[in-house]
Amino acid sequence: xxDSVKEQYEAYPYPARDPAEERKRLITGSPSFLPELNHxxxxxxxxxxxxxxxxxxxxxxxxxLIHLAQYLQASGGHHEVVYLDLSAxxxxxxxxxxxxxxxxxxxxxxxxxxDLAALAPGPYDYIDCCGVLHHLPDPDAGLAVLKxxxxxxxxxxxxxxxxxxxxxxYPLQAALRQLTADLPAGGKLALAKTxxxxxxxxxxxxxxxxxxxxxxxxxxxxDLLLHAQDRAYTVPELVDFATGADLGIAAFIEPCRYxxxxxxxxxxxxxxxxxxxxxxxxxxAERLSGTLKTHVIYVVPSTRVDQAVAQPxxxxxxxxxxxxxxxxxxxxxxxxxxxxxxxNERLVFSAPPRAPEIAALIDGRRTLGDMAAAxxxxxxxxxxxxxxxxxxxxxxNKLYLRQA
Numbered sequence: 001x002x003d004s005v006k007e008q009y010e011a012y013p014y015p016a017r018d019p020a021e022e023r024k025r026l027i028t029g030s031p032s033f034l035p036e037l038n039h040x041x042x043x044x045x046x047x048x049x050x051x052x053x054x055x056x057x058x059x060x061x062x063x064x065l066i067h068l069a070q071y072l073q074a075s076g077g078h079h080e081v082v083y084l085d086l087s088a089x090x091x092x093x094x095x096x097x098x099x100x101x102x103x104x105x106x107x108x109x110x111x112x113x114x115d116l117a118a119l120a121p122g123p124y125d126y127i128d129c130c131g132v133l134h135h136l137p138d139p140d141a142g143l144a145v146l147k148x149x150x151x152x153x154x155x156x157x158x159x160x161x162x163x164x165x166x167x168x169x170y171p172l173q174a175a176l177r178q179l180t181a182d183l184p185a186g187g188k189l190a191l192a193k194t195x196x197x198x199x200x201x202x203x204x205x206x207x208x209x210x211x212x213x214x215x216x217x218x219x220x221x222x223d224l225l226l227h228a229q230d231r232a233y234t235v236p237e238l239v240d241f242a243t244g245a246d247l248g249i250a251a252f253i254e255p256c257r258y259x260x261x262x263x264x265x266x267x268x269x270x271x272x273x274x275x276x277x278x279x280x281x282x283x284x285a286e287r288l289s290g291t292l293k294t295h296v297i298y299v300v301p302s303t304r305v306d307q308a309v310a311q312p313x314x315x316x317x318x319x320x321x322x323x324x325x326x327x328x329x330x331x332x333x334x335x336x337x338x339x340x341x342x343x344n345e346r347l348v349f350s351a352p353p354r355a356p357e358i359a360a361l362i363d364g365r366r367t368l369g370d371m372a373a374a375x376x377x378x379x380x381x382x383x384x385x386x387x388x389x390x391x392x393x394x395x396x397n398k399l400y401l402r403q404a
Contacts, residue, residue, distance in 0.1 A: 004228035005135055009060075009087035011185045012219040017061045019096035030253045030296045030397065031157025032056075032064045032128045034071035035319060039400035040251040040298040041126065041155030044310030047403065048075040055124045057113040057146060058132030059083040062094030064157075068128060069103045082120045084109045114145055122149030130159035130296075134231050140244055147245040147301075155250065155300040155308060160241075161232035164286060165293025168205030170232075172225055180226070188226050189218060196225075209344050210291050235283040238295055248305030249279065253296040254342065256395030258282040262347050263289060291345045310401035312390055314369030314379060318362045321398050329360035340396045349395075352388035359389065367404050 030036060038046045046052075052072060056065045065083050072079040085091050088110055098106050109119045113132065116122075127146050136142040139160075146156060176195065180188040196214070199206045214221040233241065235258070242249050252258040260273040260281050273284060286292055300308045310316065320328065332338065333356040339348045361371045372382035393399035 006086050008185065008222060008226075008228065009085075010089045012222045013061050013087060013090040013093050014219045014223050015061055015063065016217045016219040017063070017093055017097065019093060019100050022066070022097050022100040026067060026070060027063050028067045029063065031130065031159065031298060032068045032126075033321075034068065034075070035321065035400045035402060036253070036397070037126060037155070037157055037298065038402055039310045039394075040253075041157075041300060041308055042310075043307060044316055044401035045403045048072060048079075049077040051077065052079045052126070053082070053124050054079070054126040054128065055082045055084065055116075055120070055122070055146075055149065057084050057116065057127060057129040059085045059094055059128075060087070060090045060131070062090075062097045064128045064130055065094055065106065066097050066101065066103070069098065069106050070101060073103055073105050079105045081106045082109065082124070083107065084111060084113060084116065084120060086110065086112050113142055116145050116149055123151040123154070124149055125151050125154045127154070127156040129156060133158065134160045134233070135227070135229050137229065139231070139241065143241065143245045143247070147247060150301070152301055153304070155298055156247070157296070157298055159294055159296045160238065161230065162286070162292040162295050163232040163234045163237075164290045165210045166208075166232050167290075168203065168208045169211065169224065172199075172203070172205045173227065176226060185222070185226075189222055192221070192225055210293050233295060235279070235286045235295070238297065239279050239283075242297070242299050243302070246302050247299040248302040250298045250300050250305055250308035252282055253298070254395065254397040256340075256347060256349070256397075257289060257292065257342060257345070258285045259395060260285045260288055262349075262395075289345065291343065312368055312383060312386060312401070314372070315367055315404055316401040317364065317367050317404050318371075318390070319364045319400050319402055320362050320393070321400065323398055325360050325362045328362075329356040332356045332359055338392065338396070347396075349392055352385075352392060354385050355389050355392070358386060359393075362399070368401075 038044055054068060059065045069081045083094060083106055091108055091110055095108055111119045127150055129146060133139045133142045150156065176192050180191050214224045239249060256262045261270055263285060264270045264273055273281060276284060332351040336351050337348055339346060361374055372379055375382060
């Protein structure tokens with residue numbers, strides 16, 4: 001990375017975090033939420049009581065690191081989570097957070113991910129790299145380094161910026177470079193805040209309702225508008241990015257936001273969209289939505305894309321994330337639909353047939369085979385009813401399959 005990028009994260013560790021807050025809450029999210037990555041990388045069949053080695057490349061102040069290490073430690077067994085970041089200031093925050101939580105399964109390294117082979121060589125079963133590759137001078141080289149360190153049976157959770165949802169960011173970044181090039185970090189920040197207050201009503205950044213990180217604090221403001229080096233991706237560019245490293249995209253998170261049927265109501269349009277290949281459907285959905293300012297994806301070696309994502313099977317257990325089954329069943333029964341808010345985007349989905357009955361049975365213990373028996377159905381008949389419910393709930397990222 002350039003010296004200016006390193007200097008930024010030494011001055012403004014990102015995201016801003018207070019280690020003392022670890023006593024009160026655990027920040028979770030995508031990627032690297034253990035049930036989620038199991039579903040999308042290991043077909044729901046990874047036993048985390050067995051040895052597992054993970055890398056958090058560009059771990060920053062530790063959000064992804066802490067929640068991954070915490071879930072692994074709670075699952076028992078022998079695990080190692082390797083943290084790597086070029087910022088000593090960010091590492092200090094991450095180490096303090098881990099200490100508050102008593103996490104003993106982390107090893108810390110300071111340096112660039114481009115030097116991974118020398119600092120903390122693989123192989124790794126899983127690699128988390130969020131908000132990092134798009135800040136490299138050569139993102140393709142960075143992804144190639146990570147691919148080299150990945151186990152053939154493993155996968156990665158990546159986050160990069162999305163082009164359409166960040167409309168207005170890059171012209172404003174360029175304007176700020178013109179106005180603040182000779183200033184130190186603090187001076188850049190002060191002048192940028194002045195400019196933001198002075199932007200005309202016609203400015204694209206000002207008119208973009210999906211951008212709010214700059215309102216959270218100085219570190220977030222600097223990262224969004226004063227970053228010395230970043231780029232964004234459309235879905236087709238992201239597909240090419242992964243393919244160039246011989247990786248395949250197993251899943252986009254949240255899946256429903258990459259499904260054009262979430263946005264199209266006309267039956268003729270829906271039929272045409274449904275005929276498109278999976279990755280073209282994702283590109284169409286991004287163009288229709290216009291809200292996606294980041295892309296979270298799970299990628300695996302291209303040879304195992306078709307085996308990565310968990311598929312309904314009699315011995316797998318469906319598990320709901322943060323939704324009590326009875327509450328979900330009641331909502332589906334009363335409203336006949338499910339409404340979900342993603343930032344400023346609200347999507348509404350019709351309830352599939354018998355969805356309330358099926359939802360009520362998803363208690364995190366019953367297998368799908370048990371659920372079929374409870375409904376008095378043979379497997380194929382049950383699967384016909386279950387698949388639309390599965391699509392709905394995995395689409396909003398609230399249901400995962402796992403081994404019993």
